[in-house]
Amino acid sequence: MLRQYELVERVKAYEPDADEAVLNRAYVYTVQKHGTQKRASGDPYFSHPVEVAGLMTELKLDSDTVVTALLHDTVEDTLATTEEIERLFGGDVARLVDGVTKLSKIEQMTENERAAENLRKFLLAMSEDLRVLLVKLADRLHNMRTLHFIKREDKRKRIARETMDIYAPLAERVGMYEYMREMQLLAFEQLEPEAYATITGRLAAIREESGAQVGQIALEVKQALAEAGLTVEVSGREKHPYSIWRKMAERHVSFEQITDIMAFRVLTDSADDCYTALGVLHRHWQMIPGRFKDYISTPKMNGYQSLHTSLIYGGSMRVEVQIKTHEMHRTNEFGLAAHWAYKQGGRRPDGQVGWLRDLVEILDASSDAEELLENTKMAIYQDRIFAFTPKGALFQLPKGATPIDFAFAVHTDLGAQAVGAKINGRHVPLRTQLGNGDVVEIIKSNSAEPQLSWLGFVVTGKARAAIRRAVRMKERAEVAAIGAKLYEEIVERLPGKVGKKALKDAIKRLKLSSEEELMHAIGSAKLDDRDVMEALMPGSAADLPDPDQWPKQKRAIAIRGLTPGMAFKLADCCHPVPGDRIVGLRLPDKGVEVHSIDCLTLANGIDADWIDLAWDKRTDGAIGRIRAVLFNRPGTLAEMAGIFAKNHANVVNLEMTQRDDPFHTYECDLEVRDLAHLTRIISALRASDAVSQAERI
Numbered sequence: 001m002l003r004q005y006e007l008v009e010r011v012k013a014y015e016p017d018a019d020e021a022v023l024n025r026a027y028v029y030t031v032q033k034h035g036t037q038k039r040a041s042g043d044p045y046f047s048h049p050v051e052v053a054g055l056m057t058e059l060k061l062d063s064d065t066v067v068t069a070l071l072h073d074t075v076e077d078t079l080a081t082t083e084e085i086e087r088l089f090g091g092d093v094a095r096l097v098d099g100v101t102k103l104s105k106i107e108q109m110t111e112n113e114r115a116a117e118n119l120r121k122f123l124l125a126m127s128e129d130l131r132v133l134l135v136k137l138a139d140r141l142h143n144m145r146t147l148h149f150i151k152r153e154d155k156r157k158r159i160a161r162e163t164m165d166i167y168a169p170l171a172e173r174v175g176m177y178e179y180m181r182e183m184q185l186l187a188f189e190q191l192e193p194e195a196y197a198t199i200t201g202r203l204a205a206i207r208e209e210s211g212a213q214v215g216q217i218a219l220e221v222k223q224a225l226a227e228a229g230l231t232v233e234v235s236g237r238e239k240h241p242y243s244i245w246r247k248m249a250e251r252h253v254s255f256e257q258i259t260d261i262m263a264f265r266v267l268t269d270s271a272d273d274c275y276t277a278l279g280v281l282h283r284h285w286q287m288i289p290g291r292f293k294d295y296i297s298t299p300k301m302n303g304y305q306s307l308h309t310s311l312i313y314g315g316s317m318r319v320e321v322q323i324k325t326h327e328m329h330r331t332n333e334f335g336l337a338a339h340w341a342y343k344q345g346g347r348r349p350d351g352q353v354g355w356l357r358d359l360v361e362i363l364d365a366s367s368d369a370e371e372l373l374e375n376t377k378m379a380i381y382q383d384r385i386f387a388f389t390p391k392g393a394l395f396q397l398p399k400g401a402t403p404i405d406f407a408f409a410v411h412t413d414l415g416a417q418a419v420g421a422k423i424n425g426r427h428v429p430l431r432t433q434l435g436n437g438d439v440v441e442i443i444k445s446n447s448a449e450p451q452l453s454w455l456g457f458v459v460t461g462k463a464r465a466a467i468r469r470a471v472r473m474k475e476r477a478e479v480a481a482i483g484a485k486l487y488e489e490i491v492e493r494l495p496g497k498v499g500k501k502a503l504k505d506a507i508k509r510l511k512l513s514s515e516e517e518l519m520h521a522i523g524s525a526k527l528d529d530r531d532v533m534e535a536l537m538p539g540s541a542a543d544l545p546d547p548d549q550w551p552k553q554k555r556a557i558a559i560r561g562l563t564p565g566m567a568f569k570l571a572d573c574c575h576p577v578p579g580d581r582i583v584g585l586r587l588p589d590k591g592v593e594v595h596s597i598d599c600l601t602l603a604n605g606i607d608a609d610w611i612d613l614a615w616d617k618r619t620d621g622a623i624g625r626i627r628a629v630l631f632n633r634p635g636t637l638a639e640m641a642g643i644f645a646k647n648h649a650n651v652v653n654l655e656m657t658q659r660d661d662p663f664h665t666y667e668c669d670l671e672v673r674d675l676a677h678l679t680r681i682i683s684a685l686r687a688s689d690a691v692s693q694a695e696r697i
Helices: 004-014 020-034 047-058 063-071 082-089 091-100 111-128 131-145 153-173 177-191 193-210 213-227 241-251 271-284 326-341 354-365 369-380 403-410 412-416 452-456 461-492 500-509 515-523 529-536 600-604 636-646 675-687
Strands: 233-238 262-268 307-313 317-325 384-388 394-398 418-423 426-428 438-444 568-570 582-587 591-596 609-612 622-631 650-660 663-672 691-696
Touching: 004 020, 004 047, 004 063, 020 047, 020 063, 020 082, 047 063, 047 131, 063 082, 063 091, 063 131, 082 091, 091 131, 131 153, 131 177, 153 177, 177 193, 177 241, 193 233, 193 241, 213 233, 213 262, 213 271, 262 271, 262 326, 271 307, 271 317, 317 326, 394 403, 403 412, 403 418, 403 438, 403 461, 412 418, 412 461, 452 461, 461 515, 461 529, 500 515, 500 529, 500 675, 622 636, 622 675, 636 650, 636 663, 636 675, 636 691, 663 675, 675 691
Parallel strands: 262 317, 384 438, 568 591
Antiparallel strands: 233 262, 307 317, 384 394, 418 426, 418 438, 582 591, 582 609, 622 663, 622 691, 650 663
16 A cells, blocks of 8 residues: 555656645545545555555546545545535545545435446536546556455446446546456456456466467567668567457357467557558568558547557467557557646646547436446447548447437437438438448438337437437327326316416426426326316315205304304304304303304404304305405406306305405405315415405405
């Protein structure tokens, strides 16, 4: 484990102006916060962030990134907070730490959902600052180096699979091949232990048999190039065990049938020397047709540049040769990290490379965890071909890509409007697979829309996510249209006209975000009619009596708690109706006056005896009084009267009590059946655009 002074010296070696105090403070902070925590290996937990910081210094990254590496686990695994880190180390470091920090475990989430949410947050943070990715890759690499200390095999395999599917391809996509190869090797050892042991054993046997063969071939290559006047460095190595295993699986061949297990690297001083060296090698040894690739004139998406060729050595042995400049090699091994270390013109990459923009679009378009993980893997883990627009713009796509994939790669709107395609000037079906170097022209129509059948042949994550999203939106619109028709039927059954204000209030009561969401909920049967009626007009869903059975112009009132024959009257101040809690006041020479329990007269105090009363079941109707504030425009009074009629309420008295343009205030006495009936009328009034306010008096 790096000591504190060693870490500081490393940073100062390539960044002399680095703030030594901040580095020291971050080192001490992570040691203190992680305290006595232990890793599976038994080492102190803080050894992990220190080693990750050491990996950042090997990449010669700026001091903020090194500090982030030291602190990257503090928020997740200790009591430290993002606010505290911002206060102590600045907003830039806090933002980077938050980007690297995984989401805490969320209960009731599946393993895939947790992985997807962590990946979602990570990719969004990475899209803003690629240093998040560099720290995360170093974090994962060190975790993989110590993976064998974890006792549970299922956990080791889960971490290894995640590394193989997500982090190794991400390392490859940003050109960090050293990280990619080591991650793949360590993950391969856990996922396929028998294959790993077999291949590494075979390689060891070949190494023992061939002895200095790698060195001999490298020497012959160097001599041939030196005779042509080229100054080069040549090195050889055995192929990566995982690369050999994947080749065996793809070609369905045995280890003995894999002939190109040796690879050589030729480093030159210039790009011109690369092409000269290629010609020399092809003259000295027979090249294998179809195995030559020029990544100098057409770099990979991650910036990788090199010439690749395969030669036949000694009559039967196949060897792979990569030819590149020293500068290309440095960039190829450390990718975007090299750009951070060796910035040109004072500018550093902003991280918005094409494939990363695609990933961010996939985040927006994916509807669930499974879909996000599937589309992300497709976007970052496939071999590439190159295709061109008619104007010469270059796009890299996975092998097997179709014109639809190409259209979505150019622009999401172009993919959505595609109706046909030309490849190299010839009309082709949309499911046609593209070849390397094809010129693709997309024929579009403004009235077109993505088809569900396209999912049967598209291969890019971006295209699949966009198609699924468009199909979902179309289905949602169709369901919402059905919901709108059902909504009209529901409104017809309400005891009053529904205005925009009532609809807006109903959406809030149902905790929905928009009218479209309400219609979709109705159409998909997530809400029943009663719920919608109650939200639009509280109390309206109660069963109304049959109009023919409604008592006309009469009231039968019976109250329990009074001595038979005792006189009583319903108080004019509160107009109690059946359903209200009531009390009686015994007044001298006036009998008993019946009030609702929340009457203001009772609250103000009155000198009388109180009697506990209740409505008898024989009670059938009473007079309720309401106050309604109407907009002063033609038809509003008629609309209020219509609400009364629709609710079978007889108007006993109607009086305008206030004129205050543009409003008129009315007090109405209505014959109602009970409190629920009166409440339903008030809800209907409040739902009407003709009424500004309505309340019971």
